[in-house]
Amino acid sequence: MTGQVAEAPSEMAAATGLLTVGVEEEFLLVDPHTGAAVPAVDLVMEQVPAELRGQVEREFQTSQIEIGSPPGLELSSIRHSLGVLRRALADAAERAGVRLLAIGTGPVDGPVPPVVDKPRFDRMIERFRLLVPGPGNNGMHVHVGVPDPETGVQVLNHVRPWLPLLHAMTTNSPFARGEDTGYASWRSVEWERWPSVAPTPWLESHEHYQRLIRQLISSGVMLDEGMLYWYARLSAKYPTVELRIGDVCPSVDDAVLVAALVRALVATARADVDAGRPALRTDHHLLVGAHWRAAHDGLEGEAVDVTTGELRPAWELLDEFVDRLRPELEQHGDWAEVTDLLGGLRRHGSGAARQRAVYARTGRLTDVVQDVARQTRD
Numbered sequence: 018m019t020g021q022v023a024e025a026p027s028e029m030a031a032a033t034g035l036l037t038v039g040v041e042e043e044f045l046l047v048d049p050h051t052g053a054a055v056p057a058v059d060l061v062m063e064q065v066p067a068e069l070r071g072q073v074e075r076e077f078q079t080s081q082i083e084i085g086s087p088p089g090l091e092l093s094s095i096r097h098s099l100g101v102l103r104r105a106l107a108d109a110a111e112r113a114g115v116r117l118l119a120i121g122t123g124p125v126d127g128p129v130p131p132v133v134d135k136p137r138f139d140r141m142i143e144r145f146r147l148l149v150p151g152p153g154n155n156g157m158h159v160h161v162g163v164p165d166p167e168t169g170v171q172v173l174n175h176v177r178p179w180l181p182l183l184h185a186m187t188t189n190s191p192f193a194r195g196e197d198t199g200y201a202s203w204r205s206v207e208w209e210r211w212p213s214v215a216p217t218p219w220l221e222s223h224e225h226y227q228r229l230i231r232q233l234i235s236s237g238v239m240l241d242e243g244m245l246y247w248y249a250r251l252s253a254k255y256p257t258v259e260l261r262i263g264d265v266c267p268s269v270d271d272a273v274l275v276a277a278l279v280r281a282l283v284a285t286a287r288a289d290v291d292a293g294r295p296a297l298r299t300d301h302h303l304l305v306g307a308h309w310r311a312a313h314d315g316l317e318g319e320a321v322d323v324t325t326g327e328l329r330p331a332w333e334l335l336d337e338f339v340d341r342l343r344p345e346l347e348q349h350g351d352w353a354e355v356t357d358l359l360g361g362l363r364r365h366g367s368g369a370a371r372q373r374a375v376y377a378r379t380g381r382l383t384d385v386v387q388d389v390a391r392q393t394r395d
Contacts, residue, residue, distance in 0.1 A: 151194075
Protein backbone atom coordinates (compact mmCIF):
# COMPACT_ATOMS: atom_id res chain seq x y z
CA MET A 18 0.00 0.00 0.00
CA THR A 19 1.35 3.37 -0.96
CA GLY A 20 2.00 5.89 1.76
CA GLN A 21 -0.29 8.55 0.34
CA VAL A 22 -3.59 6.74 0.19
CA ALA A 23 -5.38 7.20 3.41
CA GLU A 24 -3.76 9.41 5.93
CA ALA A 25 -7.47 9.95 6.32
CA PRO A 26 -8.30 13.56 7.17
CA SER A 27 -11.10 12.49 9.49
CA GLU A 28 -11.26 16.04 10.83
CA MET A 29 -12.47 17.11 7.38
CA ALA A 30 -15.12 14.42 7.40
CA ALA A 31 -16.26 15.38 10.90
CA ALA A 32 -16.55 19.03 9.96
CA THR A 33 -18.50 18.45 6.75
CA GLY A 34 -20.38 15.23 7.42
CA LEU A 35 -18.76 13.83 4.27
CA LEU A 36 -16.41 10.88 3.99
CA THR A 37 -12.94 10.86 2.48
CA VAL A 38 -12.04 8.37 -0.22
CA GLY A 39 -8.71 7.20 -1.62
CA VAL A 40 -7.81 4.68 -4.31
CA GLU A 41 -4.98 2.23 -4.90
CA GLU A 42 -4.46 0.73 -8.35
CA GLU A 43 -2.13 -2.08 -9.44
CA PHE A 44 -0.89 -2.38 -13.04
CA LEU A 45 0.82 -4.93 -15.26
CA LEU A 46 4.04 -4.25 -17.17
CA VAL A 47 4.22 -5.95 -20.57
CA ASP A 48 6.38 -6.24 -23.65
CA PRO A 49 5.08 -3.65 -26.16
CA HIS A 50 5.37 -6.11 -29.06
CA THR A 51 4.17 -9.44 -27.65
CA GLY A 52 2.00 -8.29 -24.73
CA ALA A 53 3.63 -10.81 -22.38
CA ALA A 54 4.35 -9.73 -18.80
CA VAL A 55 7.93 -8.60 -18.16
CA PRO A 56 9.96 -8.20 -14.93
CA ALA A 57 10.55 -4.47 -15.47
CA VAL A 58 9.41 -2.78 -12.27
CA ASP A 59 12.91 -1.57 -11.29
CA LEU A 60 13.47 -0.03 -14.73
CA VAL A 61 10.11 1.73 -14.58
CA MET A 62 10.66 3.00 -11.04
CA GLU A 63 13.86 4.67 -12.20
CA GLN A 64 11.84 6.64 -14.77
CA VAL A 65 9.08 7.86 -12.41
CA PRO A 66 9.30 11.64 -11.79
CA ALA A 67 10.82 12.37 -8.38
CA GLU A 68 7.80 14.38 -7.20
CA LEU A 69 5.49 11.35 -7.70
CA ARG A 70 7.64 8.58 -6.24
CA GLY A 71 5.91 8.79 -2.87
CA GLN A 72 2.72 7.63 -4.58
CA VAL A 73 4.24 4.75 -6.56
CA GLU A 74 5.39 1.39 -5.19
CA ARG A 75 6.55 -2.03 -6.24
CA GLU A 76 3.99 -4.77 -5.79
CA PHE A 77 4.35 -8.52 -5.23
CA GLN A 78 5.77 -9.49 -8.64
CA THR A 79 8.38 -7.72 -10.72
CA SER A 80 5.80 -7.34 -13.50
CA GLN A 81 3.57 -5.18 -11.30
CA ILE A 82 3.55 -1.58 -10.11
CA GLU A 83 1.12 0.30 -7.85
CA ILE A 84 -0.15 3.84 -7.38
CA GLY A 85 -2.14 5.45 -4.58
CA SER A 86 -4.18 8.64 -4.68
CA PRO A 87 -4.19 11.05 -1.75
CA PRO A 88 -7.51 10.92 0.13
CA GLY A 89 -10.08 13.51 -0.81
CA LEU A 90 -13.65 14.68 -0.39
CA GLU A 91 -14.22 15.58 -4.05
CA LEU A 92 -14.38 13.08 -6.88
CA SER A 93 -12.65 15.68 -9.03
CA SER A 94 -9.53 15.41 -6.87
CA ILE A 95 -9.53 11.61 -7.16
CA ARG A 96 -9.96 11.89 -10.93
CA HIS A 97 -7.09 14.39 -11.16
CA SER A 98 -4.73 12.32 -9.01
CA LEU A 99 -5.40 9.07 -10.85
CA GLY A 100 -5.09 10.77 -14.23
CA VAL A 101 -1.76 12.38 -13.37
CA LEU A 102 -0.36 9.19 -11.88
CA ARG A 103 -1.52 6.93 -14.69
CA ARG A 104 -0.11 9.18 -17.41
CA ALA A 105 3.18 9.63 -15.58
CA LEU A 106 3.50 5.89 -15.02
CA ALA A 107 2.59 5.10 -18.65
CA ASP A 108 5.27 7.55 -19.79
CA ALA A 109 7.80 6.05 -17.39
CA ALA A 110 6.99 2.57 -18.66
CA GLU A 111 7.49 3.65 -22.27
CA ARG A 112 10.84 5.25 -21.44
CA ALA A 113 11.80 1.92 -19.87
CA GLY A 114 10.81 0.10 -23.06
CA VAL A 115 7.61 -1.52 -21.76
CA ARG A 116 3.89 -0.78 -21.61
CA LEU A 117 1.52 -0.16 -18.68
CA LEU A 118 -1.78 -2.05 -18.54
CA ALA A 119 -4.73 -1.54 -16.20
CA ILE A 120 -5.80 -5.18 -16.41
CA GLY A 121 -6.59 -7.87 -13.85
CA THR A 122 -4.05 -10.37 -15.11
CA GLY A 123 -1.89 -10.96 -18.17
CA PRO A 124 -3.81 -12.16 -21.24
CA VAL A 125 -0.77 -13.35 -23.21
CA ASP A 126 1.07 -16.54 -22.31
CA GLY A 127 4.67 -16.29 -21.16
CA PRO A 128 7.06 -17.00 -18.28
CA VAL A 129 5.85 -16.01 -14.81
CA PRO A 130 8.00 -13.06 -13.67
CA PRO A 131 9.77 -13.48 -10.34
CA VAL A 132 8.60 -12.04 -7.06
CA VAL A 133 10.07 -8.72 -5.87
CA ASP A 134 13.11 -9.30 -3.66
CA LYS A 135 11.79 -8.48 -0.19
CA PRO A 136 12.22 -10.58 2.96
CA ARG A 137 8.46 -10.67 3.57
CA PHE A 138 7.74 -11.83 0.02
CA ASP A 139 10.48 -14.44 0.34
CA ARG A 140 8.75 -15.78 3.46
CA MET A 141 5.41 -15.88 1.61
CA ILE A 142 6.94 -17.96 -1.19
CA GLU A 143 8.65 -20.25 1.31
CA ARG A 144 5.35 -20.80 3.17
CA PHE A 145 2.86 -20.97 0.29
CA ARG A 146 5.05 -22.16 -2.60
CA LEU A 147 3.22 -22.37 -5.96
CA LEU A 148 0.29 -20.06 -5.15
CA VAL A 149 1.87 -17.16 -7.10
CA PRO A 150 -1.01 -16.24 -9.42
CA GLY A 151 0.37 -16.16 -12.96
CA PRO A 152 2.00 -13.09 -14.49
CA GLY A 153 0.54 -10.58 -12.03
CA ASN A 154 -2.69 -10.18 -10.09
CA ASN A 155 -3.85 -6.58 -10.25
CA GLY A 156 -6.66 -5.17 -8.15
CA MET A 157 -8.22 -1.90 -7.09
CA HIS A 158 -8.55 -1.03 -3.39
CA VAL A 159 -10.78 1.78 -2.16
CA HIS A 160 -10.34 3.34 1.30
CA VAL A 161 -13.09 5.27 3.06
CA GLY A 162 -12.61 7.01 6.39
CA VAL A 163 -14.30 5.75 9.58
CA PRO A 164 -14.17 7.34 13.03
CA ASP A 165 -13.04 4.28 15.02
CA PRO A 166 -12.43 0.53 14.64
CA GLU A 167 -15.67 -0.52 16.35
CA THR A 168 -17.70 1.51 13.89
CA GLY A 169 -15.54 0.14 11.11
CA VAL A 170 -16.39 -3.45 12.06
CA GLN A 171 -20.12 -2.68 12.01
CA VAL A 172 -19.67 -1.04 8.60
CA LEU A 173 -18.02 -4.24 7.34
CA ASN A 174 -21.10 -6.21 8.41
CA HIS A 175 -23.36 -3.82 6.51
CA VAL A 176 -21.36 -3.70 3.25
CA ARG A 177 -20.51 -7.42 2.86
CA PRO A 178 -23.77 -8.46 1.09
CA TRP A 179 -23.34 -5.84 -1.66
CA LEU A 180 -19.73 -6.50 -2.64
CA PRO A 181 -20.60 -9.12 -5.32
CA LEU A 182 -22.21 -6.33 -7.37
CA LEU A 183 -19.02 -4.25 -7.19
CA HIS A 184 -17.14 -7.42 -8.08
CA ALA A 185 -19.28 -7.87 -11.20
CA MET A 186 -18.90 -4.30 -12.40
CA THR A 187 -15.10 -4.34 -12.09
CA THR A 188 -14.43 -7.56 -14.01
CA ASN A 189 -11.48 -6.89 -16.31
CA SER A 190 -9.53 -10.13 -16.89
CA PRO A 191 -11.29 -12.57 -19.25
CA PHE A 192 -8.11 -13.80 -20.98
CA ALA A 193 -5.18 -15.77 -19.57
CA ARG A 194 -2.40 -17.88 -21.09
CA GLY A 195 -3.49 -16.86 -24.56
CA GLU A 196 -7.15 -17.89 -24.41
CA ASP A 197 -10.58 -16.87 -23.15
CA THR A 198 -10.98 -18.40 -19.69
CA GLY A 199 -14.79 -18.33 -19.74
CA TYR A 200 -14.67 -15.97 -16.76
CA ALA A 201 -15.05 -12.21 -16.75
CA SER A 202 -12.51 -11.99 -13.91
CA TRP A 203 -9.89 -14.71 -14.09
CA ARG A 204 -7.86 -12.66 -11.61
CA SER A 205 -10.47 -13.51 -8.98
CA VAL A 206 -10.15 -17.24 -9.65
CA GLU A 207 -6.36 -17.13 -9.39
CA TRP A 208 -6.44 -14.88 -6.34
CA GLU A 209 -8.66 -17.28 -4.39
CA ARG A 210 -5.84 -19.82 -4.33
CA TRP A 211 -4.45 -17.90 -1.34
CA PRO A 212 -5.99 -19.35 1.84
CA SER A 213 -6.83 -15.99 3.43
CA VAL A 214 -8.87 -14.72 0.44
CA ALA A 215 -12.59 -14.81 1.25
CA PRO A 216 -15.73 -12.78 1.74
CA THR A 217 -15.59 -10.85 4.98
CA PRO A 218 -17.15 -12.95 7.77
CA TRP A 219 -19.87 -11.72 10.11
CA LEU A 220 -18.11 -9.90 12.94
CA GLU A 221 -19.43 -9.50 16.47
CA SER A 222 -17.02 -6.73 17.50
CA HIS A 223 -13.57 -5.29 16.91
CA GLU A 224 -12.25 -7.71 19.53
CA HIS A 225 -13.73 -10.56 17.46
CA TYR A 226 -12.01 -9.12 14.36
CA GLN A 227 -8.65 -8.98 16.14
CA ARG A 228 -9.11 -12.49 17.57
CA LEU A 229 -9.73 -13.92 14.11
CA ILE A 230 -6.55 -12.26 12.85
CA ARG A 231 -4.53 -13.78 15.69
CA GLN A 232 -6.03 -17.21 15.02
CA LEU A 233 -5.37 -17.04 11.27
CA ILE A 234 -1.75 -16.08 11.91
CA SER A 235 -1.26 -18.83 14.50
CA SER A 236 -2.82 -21.38 12.13
CA GLY A 237 -0.29 -20.51 9.44
CA VAL A 238 -2.89 -19.22 6.97
CA MET A 239 -1.30 -15.76 7.17
CA LEU A 240 2.17 -14.48 7.99
CA ASP A 241 0.83 -11.20 9.36
CA GLU A 242 -2.18 -8.87 9.32
CA GLY A 243 -1.17 -7.58 5.88
CA MET A 244 -2.20 -10.96 4.46
CA LEU A 245 -5.80 -10.55 5.62
CA TYR A 246 -7.22 -10.67 2.11
CA TRP A 247 -10.91 -10.44 2.96
CA TYR A 248 -12.92 -8.55 0.35
CA ALA A 249 -13.43 -5.78 2.90
CA ARG A 250 -11.30 -5.16 5.96
CA LEU A 251 -10.05 -2.48 8.32
CA SER A 252 -6.81 -0.92 7.17
CA ALA A 253 -3.92 -1.98 9.38
CA LYS A 254 -2.31 1.48 8.97
CA TYR A 255 -5.03 4.07 8.53
CA PRO A 256 -8.47 4.92 10.01
CA THR A 257 -10.36 3.49 7.05
CA VAL A 258 -12.33 0.54 5.82
CA GLU A 259 -10.73 -0.91 2.70
CA LEU A 260 -12.79 -2.58 -0.02
CA ARG A 261 -10.53 -4.72 -2.18
CA ILE A 262 -12.75 -6.91 -4.33
CA GLY A 263 -12.31 -5.58 -7.86
CA ASP A 264 -9.95 -6.05 -10.77
CA VAL A 265 -8.09 -2.82 -11.49
CA CYS A 266 -10.37 -0.71 -13.69
CA PRO A 267 -9.38 -0.12 -17.33
CA SER A 268 -9.99 3.65 -17.29
CA VAL A 269 -10.01 6.56 -14.88
CA ASP A 270 -13.76 6.96 -15.51
CA ASP A 271 -14.36 3.40 -14.32
CA ALA A 272 -12.19 3.91 -11.25
CA VAL A 273 -13.95 7.15 -10.28
CA LEU A 274 -17.34 5.45 -10.61
CA VAL A 275 -16.29 2.60 -8.33
CA ALA A 276 -14.78 5.01 -5.79
CA ALA A 277 -18.02 7.02 -5.68
CA LEU A 278 -20.17 3.91 -5.19
CA VAL A 279 -17.88 2.50 -2.51
CA ARG A 280 -17.96 5.76 -0.56
CA ALA A 281 -21.74 5.94 -0.84
CA LEU A 282 -22.02 2.31 0.30
CA VAL A 283 -19.87 2.98 3.37
CA ALA A 284 -21.78 6.21 4.10
CA THR A 285 -25.08 4.33 3.83
CA ALA A 286 -23.74 1.66 6.16
CA ARG A 287 -22.66 4.28 8.68
CA ALA A 288 -26.10 5.87 8.58
CA ASP A 289 -27.66 2.46 9.20
CA VAL A 290 -25.29 1.81 12.10
CA ASP A 291 -26.04 5.20 13.64
CA ALA A 292 -29.79 4.61 13.29
CA GLY A 293 -29.61 1.13 14.81
CA ARG A 294 -30.77 -0.58 11.61
CA PRO A 295 -29.47 -4.16 11.47
CA ALA A 296 -27.23 -5.41 8.68
CA LEU A 297 -28.45 -8.07 6.28
CA ARG A 298 -26.90 -11.21 7.74
CA THR A 299 -26.19 -13.02 4.50
CA ASP A 300 -25.03 -16.63 4.74
CA HIS A 301 -21.32 -17.01 4.06
CA HIS A 302 -21.78 -19.70 1.44
CA LEU A 303 -24.36 -17.65 -0.43
CA LEU A 304 -21.79 -14.86 -0.59
CA VAL A 305 -19.19 -17.31 -1.89
CA GLY A 306 -21.64 -18.30 -4.63
CA ALA A 307 -22.50 -14.68 -5.42
CA HIS A 308 -18.83 -13.78 -5.80
CA TRP A 309 -18.20 -16.81 -8.01
CA ARG A 310 -21.10 -15.76 -10.21
CA ALA A 311 -19.78 -12.20 -10.37
CA ALA A 312 -16.34 -13.44 -11.45
CA HIS A 313 -17.89 -15.72 -14.05
CA ASP A 314 -20.59 -13.51 -15.60
CA GLY A 315 -19.46 -9.97 -14.85
CA LEU A 316 -22.08 -7.34 -15.68
CA GLU A 317 -23.10 -8.95 -18.93
CA GLY A 318 -24.80 -11.98 -17.36
CA GLU A 319 -26.71 -12.85 -14.23
CA ALA A 320 -25.98 -12.12 -10.60
CA VAL A 321 -27.18 -13.50 -7.29
CA ASP A 322 -29.81 -11.48 -5.46
CA VAL A 323 -28.51 -11.98 -1.93
CA THR A 324 -31.89 -11.11 -0.43
CA THR A 325 -33.53 -14.13 -2.11
CA GLY A 326 -30.70 -16.34 -3.38
CA GLU A 327 -32.17 -16.18 -6.89
CA LEU A 328 -30.42 -15.25 -10.14
CA ARG A 329 -31.37 -11.98 -11.82
CA PRO A 330 -29.81 -9.84 -14.58
CA ALA A 331 -26.70 -8.19 -13.14
CA TRP A 332 -27.60 -4.76 -14.52
CA GLU A 333 -31.04 -4.94 -12.93
CA LEU A 334 -29.51 -5.57 -9.51
CA LEU A 335 -26.88 -2.87 -10.06
CA ASP A 336 -29.55 -0.29 -10.89
CA GLU A 337 -31.42 -1.14 -7.68
CA PHE A 338 -28.16 -0.95 -5.72
CA VAL A 339 -27.37 2.52 -7.06
CA ASP A 340 -30.91 3.70 -6.25
CA ARG A 341 -30.37 2.47 -2.69
CA LEU A 342 -27.21 4.57 -2.48
CA ARG A 343 -28.76 7.67 -4.05
CA PRO A 344 -29.28 9.66 -0.79
CA GLU A 345 -25.56 9.45 0.06
CA LEU A 346 -24.51 10.01 -3.55
CA GLU A 347 -26.54 13.21 -3.51
CA GLN A 348 -25.22 14.17 -0.07
CA HIS A 349 -21.65 13.90 -1.36
CA GLY A 350 -22.46 15.75 -4.58
CA ASP A 351 -21.76 12.67 -6.71
CA TRP A 352 -25.18 11.76 -8.12
CA ALA A 353 -24.91 13.57 -11.45
CA GLU A 354 -21.43 12.26 -12.20
CA VAL A 355 -22.33 8.72 -11.17
CA THR A 356 -25.41 8.81 -13.42
CA ASP A 357 -23.26 9.94 -16.33
CA LEU A 358 -20.53 7.36 -15.68
CA LEU A 359 -23.07 4.56 -15.31
CA GLY A 360 -24.46 5.53 -18.70
CA GLY A 361 -20.98 5.16 -20.17
CA LEU A 362 -20.52 1.78 -18.49
CA ARG A 363 -23.86 0.62 -19.87
CA ARG A 364 -22.87 1.68 -23.39
CA HIS A 365 -19.34 0.30 -23.38
CA GLY A 366 -19.73 -2.70 -21.06
CA SER A 367 -17.40 -3.94 -18.36
CA GLY A 368 -13.67 -4.10 -18.93
CA ALA A 369 -14.04 -7.81 -19.67
CA ALA A 370 -16.72 -7.13 -22.29
CA ARG A 371 -14.54 -4.48 -23.93
CA GLN A 372 -11.59 -6.87 -24.17
CA ARG A 373 -13.77 -9.59 -25.70
CA ALA A 374 -15.24 -7.12 -28.19
CA VAL A 375 -11.77 -6.19 -29.46
CA TYR A 376 -10.78 -9.85 -29.73
CA ALA A 377 -14.01 -10.69 -31.56
CA ARG A 378 -13.19 -8.00 -34.15
CA THR A 379 -9.53 -8.83 -34.75
CA GLY A 380 -8.77 -12.26 -33.28
CA ARG A 381 -5.49 -10.93 -31.83
CA LEU A 382 -4.65 -10.57 -28.15
CA THR A 383 -1.99 -8.01 -29.07
CA ASP A 384 -4.87 -5.76 -30.17
CA VAL A 385 -6.54 -6.33 -26.81
CA VAL A 386 -3.31 -5.28 -25.09
CA GLN A 387 -3.08 -2.13 -27.22
CA ASP A 388 -6.68 -1.17 -26.44
CA VAL A 389 -6.21 -1.70 -22.70
CA ALA A 390 -3.02 0.41 -22.83
CA ARG A 391 -4.99 3.20 -24.53
CA GLN A 392 -7.72 3.09 -21.86
CA THR A 393 -5.10 3.02 -19.10
CA ARG A 394 -3.55 6.26 -20.26
CA ASP A 395 -6.76 8.03 -21.34
